[in-house]
Amino acid sequence: MNKKTFSLFGVAAIALVATVFSNNSYSQAAPLPAPLAPKITAVESIKKTSKTHDLRISVSVNKGTSKLPIVSTLVTANNKSCKILSGKQSCTITGVPVNTQVTIRAASRNKNGTSASSSPVRYTVGSARWSMTPSTTQPTTTSTTVVSTARAYSKFIPSSYSKDTSLPLVVLLHGYGATGAMQESYMKFESVAETNKFILVYPDGTVDSSGRRFWNATDACCDFLSDVADDVYLLSILKEMESSYSIDAKRIYFVGHSNGGFMSYRMACKYPDRIAAIASLAGASFFKATDCGAKSSVSVLQVHGTKDETILYEGGQILGTSYPGAVASASQWATFNQCTQNAATRSSKFDLEPNITGDETSVTAWTNCQNSSEVELWTMEGAAHIPTLKSTFATKIWEFFAAHPKP
Template sequence: MRSTAATLFVSLLALSLSVGAVSAQTVDGGRGSLPLQVPESYDGDSAVPLVVTLHGYTSSGAGIESYMQYGDLVDSHGFLLVSPDGTRESGGDNNRFWNASKACCNFMDSTVDDSAYVLAIINAVKSEYNVDPKRVYLIGHSNGGFMAYRAAYDHSDTIAAMVSLAGAASTVDRAAPANPVHVLQIHGTDDATIGYEGREIGGNAYPGAVATVERWAGYNGCAGEGTAGGTRDLESEITGAETTATRYVTACTAGGSSELWSIAGGSHVPSLSSTFNLEVIGWLLAHPKP
């Protein structure tokens, strides 16, 4: 288990970088103030989307922002953005983590309720800003992807859509959530940390990318096999449009769909292309609650 933790640390260490200046606004979900990026066009009269990004194991809110660069799109796309920090471990290297599933990445058996914390952050922002209740979104990387699935399942009445990069569902053995949620899994086929085909960490199994999206397609009432959804260039160090999309959108319950973007040859921490953030934010904003 600790060897896996060490692998996660090495693969995500590059993400623990500080970001540039963020807007002065802050919000407190119960664990201290968090920077909140607010679009210049925000006037309080028109409701705007909210995006919450969840970092990977050992990283931070600043780290995922530095890596994915969603803050660059706050003004042009008109959404609120908050990137919280996970809890630090009580032992070992005191790494930050999210208590998302048995597999990843609560290695110290903490009882912290991070699903409730994610909801508390959302509610704190709603209490101070005019958030569109139909456009509350989650994005997570690795452990943060596991956490996004967990929070989307637990709070399906609140979350419209979520994106996981190199994470996995933590609820495949549970009944469907109360409400449909649009989900997008992005995963490198050569991910050696969170396997594309699924694996286990510390004896706790997690599903692969295909199994994850198929399970959520079932949750969302989608029928039939996945269909081709085109190609994209999401990895800057792999030539051409290396990413293929598989979409589960047939006969889905309103407000739900499931999609997989497979990065052929992609690793656990892909070198993201200049359009990655645009593709992800564009997908989210196109998937509100009904």
């Protein structure tokens, strides 16, 4: 990777606040104590112009049983954020369009880098001040929990859930430097989960020495210093969800952006018997197919912009380690899935990026694959690493998932 590309990778990692971006055993390190999840206690609109308001958001922070001080609490509202530093109880998000319905979340991080996220609060900008009282509780369809590794993750349970009906499970993975809550704010899967009746989980990776969250996905991205077993952690989430809810084992899916896309590929490689399909936005599989070695089929959707200067559409390197391009990642999985129909580009296109004129996204498909699996590449002509996504993005990803359960 040249210096320009690596510099852009670093810039994109920091900018992922707008998007929200192992073979070793966990026994090598003790679980990290987590703080208690913060609670959003009040939201107030402060009029600035006829079209925009600022949001003053108050949060109750508790360090919990870890006895470690809370370093900071990041508050997000859709694609904007503010930070509450130690000793403070509120922060202000500026310039939010009036009448916009925002989903507000808070995530506290303690001194060892472990974090916990609040339940969301949905608020219409410009409406009356909201505060938590005995009669105004958090939505009952979402919650935050902690697995045995003491790493918090968020989950969304559709209001129609009944233990008598098994539902699909979608795991949403953030990019490098982001959090699960930021990724949900970027891709907006919760409303799709409510409408289409699936359970959504969005966990957090661990924090590296630069303070950025990451997943130990492939050899290229993005565990540069440690060797945390994130595949084991994510499998433990699957097991915990299956023990707590009625999950359809034939409809378990992973979707991720950038480093989260790399991690989705890793999970498909490691647990192809457990995962029906994955979707990767601006991620990549292993460079060497033998490092993946999937033994059974998984449907794969690769979505990638041709102007991505961070994870290059044609492939590249990160710190000297190669990753495959979008076509190569998809082709690799067409081989794993034993697809007999060569790649074919469909005539129809569609629009995923509202800032690019016309229908910029074309579809190349590998079909007639083992166990009714399929591989698709959605090429976003002219799109960058963090494209502005249309509101239909999450729905289209779900439509691909819904069409590709395990047999």
